[in-house]
Amino acid sequence: MAEANSYEEQRSRQMEENKRKLDELRLHKLSAAVRQASAKPTPAKLLVPRNPRLNAPIRRSGRIASLPEQPDYRPAKAQCNERAELPDPVSVYATDGERAYAISKAQELKDRLGSDHPTFIKPLSHGYATKSYHVSIPMHFIQYLPVHDETMVLVDEMNNKFDVLYSCKPDVSHRRPMLSRWRGFVAEHKLAGGDCLVFQLIERRKFKVYVVRASS
Structure with missing residues (x-):
């Protein structure tokens, strides 16, 4: 019995x-702080744009920025696009x-x-003058033309020049060699x-x- 009391x-x-040792080390306070911190909600992550460069200011050289504004020599979009809107040709039925x-x-x-130079005549229907983006060439004339598709030039009586595209191999729809992209000349x-x-x-x-007018 005495042995049990001693134990x-x-x-x-x-x-x-x-x-006493726990009080000295204050471990119970530390564990409580850890539990309190784990209970706090995690702040939502900020959304980062997919491409941060989109909103970044444009970086320019100080030397270039001090120069005067330079003119833009690039051709307008309407001039580069063959199917851009052009002035409507005269809608006259001859x-x-x-x-x-x-x-x-x-x-x-x-x-x-x-x-001295090969020549052919092309009468224009109403569709050719108002809607068509190409003009066909007679088959017998192909012997004088390049054997590959090339850019060619139309020169009017005032020596104004218009670039067109020559297609030597006719497709199923046209069946003849043709000059396309000539809407600028028409307009x-x-x-x-x-x-x-x-x-x-x-x-x-x-x-x-040379242009011969039906209205003349």
Whole structure:
């Protein structure tokens, strides 16, 4: 019995000693602080833009920034786009007599030009003058033209130049060689249905184009 009491007394002393050490180390306060910190909600993460450079200020050299504003020599978008809006050509439906007159005058002009340069006549229908983005070339004329697709030049009677694209291999829809991207020429000369054009090949990739008006 005395041995059991001695054990209990020793155990009590040991517990008192452990409690005293815990108080000295303040471990219970530290554990409470850890529990309190873990209970706090985690702040939401800030959303970072996918491309932070989008909102960044434009960096420019101080030397360049001090220079005067330079003019923009780049061509306007409407000039680069073949299908950009152009002034509407004259929507005139020529009579049969006017068409015949224009063709006869174009034939007279072709005869006066002689045979030094290959020449062909192209009467314009209303669709060619108002809607078409290409003009077909007679099959017999292909012998004078390049064997590959190339950029060619149309020169009018005032020596104004217009770049067009020559397609030597006809596709299923057109079945003839053609000059495309010529809407600038059409709009500039206000071509109408019934007008007649005389194409004269003055160089390998250059046509001189004469306009005979049906309205004249």
